[in-house]
Amino acid sequence: MKKRKERIDRGIKVRSEDIFALSSYREMIYLLMPRAIPVVGLLGIAPFLSPYWQEVFISTSIYALLAISWDLLISAGLVSLGQSLFYGIGSYIAGALNHYCGWSPLFTIPVATVMGGVLCTVLLLPVLRLRGIYFAMVMLVLPLMLSRLVEATRILGGTEGLPGLTPFPNQLIALYVIQLALLATLFGFRRLMASDYGLVLKGINDNDRSVMSAGLNIYLYKTQVLFIGASVGSFAGAFGTHIDMFAGMPGFALDYALLPVAAAVVGGMGTFAGPMLGAFILVPLSEILRALGALRIVFYGLFLVVFIVGLPEGIFPYVQRKYHQLERWVELE
Amino acid sequence: MLLGTLIYGFINSCILALLALGFNLTFGISGVANFAYGAIYIFSGFLTWITMNSIGLPYLLSVFISILCAALIGLLIYYIVILRVKGLALSEVMATFGLGIAIMELFRYFDFVGFKYTLPVFFDGSIGFGEVYVDYQRLFIALIAVALTLFLYFFTRHSKIGLAFRAIAQDERTALTFGIDSDRIGALSMAFGAALAAIAAIVILPLGTIAVEGGYEVLINALAVCIVGGLGSTVGILVASVLIGYAQTFTANYLEPHWMMLVSLIAIAVVLTIKPSGLFSRQKELEERI
Numbered sequence: 289m290k291k292r293k294e295r296i297d298r299g300i301k302v303r304s305e306d307i308f309a310l311s312s313y314r315e316m317i318y319l320l321m322p323r324a325i326p327v328v329g330l331l332g333i334a335p336f337l338s339p340y341w342q343e344v345f346i347s348t349s350i351y352a353l354l355a356i357s358w359d360l361l362i363s364a365g366l367v368s369l370g371q372s373l374f375y376g377i378g379s380y381i382a383g384a385l386n387h388y389c390g391w392s393p394l395f396t397i398p399v400a401t402v403m404g405g406v407l408c409t410v411l412l413l414p415v416l417r418l419r420g421i422y423f424a425m426v427m428l429v430l431p432l433m434l435s436r437l438v439e440a441t442r443i444l445g446g447t448e449g450l451p452g453l454t455p456f457p458n459q460l461i462a463l464y465v466i467q468l469a470l471l472a473t474l475f476g477f478r479r480l481m482a483s484d485y486g487l488v489l490k491g492i493n494d495n496d497r498s499v500m501s502a503g504l505n506i507y508l509y510k511t512q513v514l515f516i517g518a519s520v521g522s523f524a525g526a527f528g529t530h531i532d533m534f535a536g537m538p539g540f541a542l543d544y545a546l547l548p549v550a551a552a553v554v555g556g557m558g559t560f561a562g563p564m565l566g567a568f569i570l571v572p573l574s575e576i577l578r579a580l581g582a583l584r585i586v587f588y589g590l591f592l593v594v595f596i597v598g599l600p601e602g603i604f605p606y607v608q609r610k611y612h613q614l615e616r617w618v619e620l621e
Numbered sequence: 622m623l624l625g626t627l628i629y630g631f632i633n634s635c636i637l638a639l640l641a642l643g644f645n646l647t648f649g650i651s652g653v654a655n656f657a658y659g660a661i662y663i664f665s666g667f668l669t670w671i672t673m674n675s676i677g678l679p680y681l682l683s684v685f686i687s688i689l690c691a692a693l694i695g696l697l698i699y700y701i702v703i704l705r706v707k708g709l710a711l712s713e714v715m716a717t718f719g720l721g722i723a724i725m726e727l728f729r730y731f732d733f734v735g736f737k738y739t740l741p742v743f744f745d746g747s748i749g750f751g752e753v754y755v756d757y758q759r760l761f762i763a764l765i766a767v768a769l770t771l772f773l774y775f776f777t778r779h780s781k782i783g784l785a786f787r788a789i790a791q792d793e794r795t796a797l798t799f800g801i802d803s804d805r806i807g808a809l810s811m812a813f814g815a816a817l818a819a820i821a822a823i824v825i826l827p828l829g830t831i832a833v834e835g836g837y838e839v840l841i842n843a844l845a846v847c848i849v850g851g852l853g854s855t856v857g858i859l860v861a862s863v864l865i866g867y868a869q870t871f872t873a874n875y876l877e878p879h880w881m882m883l884v885s886l887i888a889i890a891v892v893l894t895i896k897p898s899g900l901f902s903r904q905k906e907l908e909e910r911i
Contacts, residue, residue, distance in 0.1 A: 367711055369715075414894045415893060415894050418897055420710055420711060421654060421710045421711065421714055422893055422897045424711070424714060425844065425889065425893065426893050429841070429844075429886050430890065432841065433886035433887065433890060436882055436883045436886065437883065440877065440880050440883060546718075580730070583730045585722060585723075586722075586723045586726045587723075588719070588722070588723075589718075589720060589721070589723030589724075589726065590720075590723050591719075592715055592716065592718070593716050593719045593723070596712050597701075597702055597705045597716065600706075
């Protein structure tokens with residue numbers, strides 16, 4: 289009896305994308321498994337971690353949110369070298385509301401998410417017409433400028449920041465909240481980019497002038513994307529500030545600008561799952577390397593260079609391709 | 622007070638022009654925004670310190686070595702990293718940015734922090750203009766800035782490599798048909814930019830200590846001057862450094878030194894918002910905004 293190799297994904301692709309009829313549980317498993325891995329992996333492992341690693345997972349999820357928001361912006365052609373702007377503004381809003389007004393995190397975080405999104409969008413509205421590297425330079429400069437401004441005017445606690453913010457009642461609750469937010473963002477953004485709306489965004493990234501000539505107002509789209517991305521970043525900032533129980537100038541630090549970019553480049557841009565994967569590789573790795581001190585940032589920098597030069601597509605698209613190329617033996621008829 | 626501000630503003634302008642020359646040269650010729658520029662600046666400062674104090678070479682020799690090493694690093698960065706991502710502006714920026722951070726943080730890791738990391742001045746002493754005293758090193762900086770600008774002017778107009786630089790900058794394809802290797806010229810422009818950064822480091826760093834944070838500030842200042850003046854335009858650089866230099870000195874004297882760095886940052890943000898191609902640019906408007 290002769291056998292030949294057959295790609296598993298061919299038939300499943302046709303049936304699942306066009307006529308929505310799956311014939312067996314095996315096909316469902318084939319489709320569901322990659323999507324179930326992050327859900328089960330995040331929510332299932334969380335209770336079994338030691339308190340120290342729970343903390344690491346919280347900060348990893350914060351970075352992953354920033355990286356996913358970076359990825360959404362770049363899907364619409366907005367290159368952000370300053371995710372720390374979103375993080376810092378979110379953390380300062382939540383911190384100020386908690387410090388001066390005494391609101392609980394239950395209210396400060398949602399308010400900071402929306403207000404941070406609006407504030408960042410308004411702040412960046414004048415430069416929305418810039419493209420590529422010019423927009424990137426403005427984004428690089430803004431967080432630096434704001435932190436110098438805080439230092440020079442001594443508003444919002446100046447260099448000392450706002451200490452003594454309300455922490456979360458329980459670390460496990462905090463972990464679940466941030467992980468649910470992360471999963472919602474991940475799957476929400478993937479769905480968004482698969483819709484017609486996402487198609488327009490991809491078009492803006494590929495060739496903005498042809499989208500304009502199709503009669504679509506690209507600035508409206510860019511503003512909306514900026515608001516969504518900035519809101520996610522501000523949420524990460526507001527959440528992180530309650531975890532640290534401190535809001536201050538470190539919110540605008542280079543860490544929050546560099547790591548999301550590095551994570552997205554390592555994981556694979558434009559896939560959302562890639563930047564998340566990248567964050568979950570880089571942050572725990574840097575925790576392990578914590579003993580090395582400043583050398584961690586050296587590693588981020590080198591990771592960035594090596595992946596841009598060596599594997600520009602990133603880890604996730606590579607793995608995804610291999611998964612689609614899985615084969616099985618079938619009998620020849 | 623006013624005379625002092627004017628003199629120190631002029632010297633500050635010279636410092637800014639000196640910082641921006643190398644960044645501008647590389648960008649103007651090969652179109653590579655070298656975000657590792659601040660790192661190369663800091664690297665050459667520390668290298669001069671190491672060759673002088675740890676190895677014990679004479680000052681002039683160590684200056685020579687660090688300029689050469691900086692140029693070599695520029696060449697290596699071009700051939701190993703940039704050549705593979707050439708033309709992808711975003712990848713170039715991210716790769717050089719990552720590399721620059723790696724170099725600078727490596728110095729922090731090896732504990733190059735403190736007041737002992739200073740370079741010696743060329744000439745000791747100071748000279749008085751009326752009631753204002755200016756030390757010789759600051760005059761020397763102004764002299765070097767003027768000399769380097771003149772040198773670059775004549776170099777790009779009357780030497781073979783310099784003419785090739787301009788040819789590549791003006792029209793890469795036509796230059797290729799004349800037998801000019803654009804990769805070689807790009808690498809050379811990177812090496813020249815790095816060497817200029819090293820020269821700037823050696824004359825400017827004696828005014829203070831060598832610190833890793835200085836690298837970020839140098840990058841921001843160079844960017845500010847280049848963006849305000851228009852990337853790739855030498856006249857723009859000179860005008861912009863005078864503008865920003867005086868603005869910085871006036872804010873430092875009449876407001877607070879804290880605000881000095883804010884001037885460059887605000888200048889970048891404002892110019893990019895209003896006229897992203899800068900005051901004197903030769904770049905096309907359509908390329909940067911829609």
